[in-house]
Amino acid sequence: MKSATFPPFFFFLLYLFILLISLYCILLLLFALYIHSLTCIYTAHSKPDGTPGIHKFTAMGLLDGRRIDYYDSESERKVPKQEWMRECLSAEYWGKGTQEQWLESLMNRMRQNDSVVHVLQGMRGCEGKMQPDGTLKFHRAMHTYAYDGHNLLSFDSKTKSWIAAIREAQLTMREWDSDQAMKERIKGYLENVCIKWKKQLQKARIYLVHIIFLSPAPPVVYVFAKKAKVETNLILTCLATGFYTKDIIVRIKRNGRVLAKDDGLMSSGGLPNGDDTFQRRDHVEILKSDLSTFICNVTHEATNISVKKLWGKELCCFSFVSFLSLD
Incomplete structure (x- = not known):
């Protein structure tokens, strides 16, 4: 008399069931x-x-x-x-x-x-x-x-x-x-x-x-400039804060061209504010003598909002530069 045999698929389901039960027990323990x-x-x-x-x-x-x-x-x-x-x-x-x-x-x-x-x-x-x-x-x-x-x-x-x-x-x-x-x-x-x-x-x-x-919250965007360690340079910073969800796109443009790491662009990435919202800070170092137009463009897809901020023209004269909205 032959013993009963089970198809391979049966053992796969049994293995999967045991695995799921084990994971459930582990989660309960951690919880x-x-x-x-x-x-x-x-x-x-x-x-x-x-x-x-x-x-x-x-x-x-x-x-x-x-x-x-x-x-x-x-x-x-x-x-x-x-x-x-x-x-x-x-x-x-x-x-x-x-x-x-x-x-x-x-x-x-x-x-x-x-x-x-x-x-x-x-x-x-x-x-x-x-x-x-x-x-x-x-x-x-x-x-x-x-x-x-x-x-x-x-x-x-x-x-x-x-x-x-x-x-x-x-x-x-x-x-x-x-x-x-x-x-x-x-x-x-x-x-x-x-x-x-x-x-x-x-x-x-x-x-x-x-x-x-935690419903989608739009970002508040600031741009400012400060003196760099090198006397002839300035640091332009774009700060987006108070937004949720975390995903956000920040672009600093020089005469319409998006700056990248090769241009010296630095980014903090998304950071928590401590009130369940986030912030991101991007900056780039430029020459004081650079008369190009610099714009920060922030896009927050969760709220379908896009914000543009323009740095003032006479950057050499200010340690803190007020901003203009191009919205």
Whole structure:
């Protein structure tokens, strides 16, 4: 009695089925291991030294490492750093601010004054691990302080206890460890509220970015000139920014001829702006004495828009050249 035989095509289908199942399992595993984070980083200075951008207190929120909002003690208002953040949160949220209050008491405990600048830094947030069913599960909490660049205190949400990194922080550690209500609030925020915020912001970002802000956006085009290292030369730059999708065509023309790498043309290629749009910067070095007509021609196929910008004629007289639109 002959044993049953199967055609080669059967084994091909079986192999393909096993391969697809294996790939699916790998994707599920990778998806499950994908970590999302929501953190707030804040910095307090005992005495700002007048450096621009340095304030007595600053704070910023980060979603998956990307800055989403900012606050400082001078403006006393939260500012969205992503347009979708402005859309998904109320005006009441942006009017609120918070400041770290215990830097002065910390300096007193360390018997320090403000003759030199002291800096207190903090980070508070959570990480969630994406599950195969699309839910976000709490993974890890972060609540730490550093003082003058050295680790100071950290909170362990598992044991609901504070850990002092240096001897000077032990008194604060004992005081905070004795406040059970405060520790419960911190644990509740890190393991529950923070994760819920992360879910809401992630959903809002996915919806608003892909439905509203990632619809094709036209480029804004600037042209300018600046002095080159060689005294007799100028660098002409064409900047296209704020566009989506990434694909864009930028051409710099001299008397109608498109310049190429052989002419010294350099391009940054498409670069992210940090708000889900892109930019591209092309430049070429020319002689100041060159009286040719230079035009930047930008074409963005996603929006079917073409923009032309003309450099001014007297390039030798300007370090920054205004532009004319030929649209």
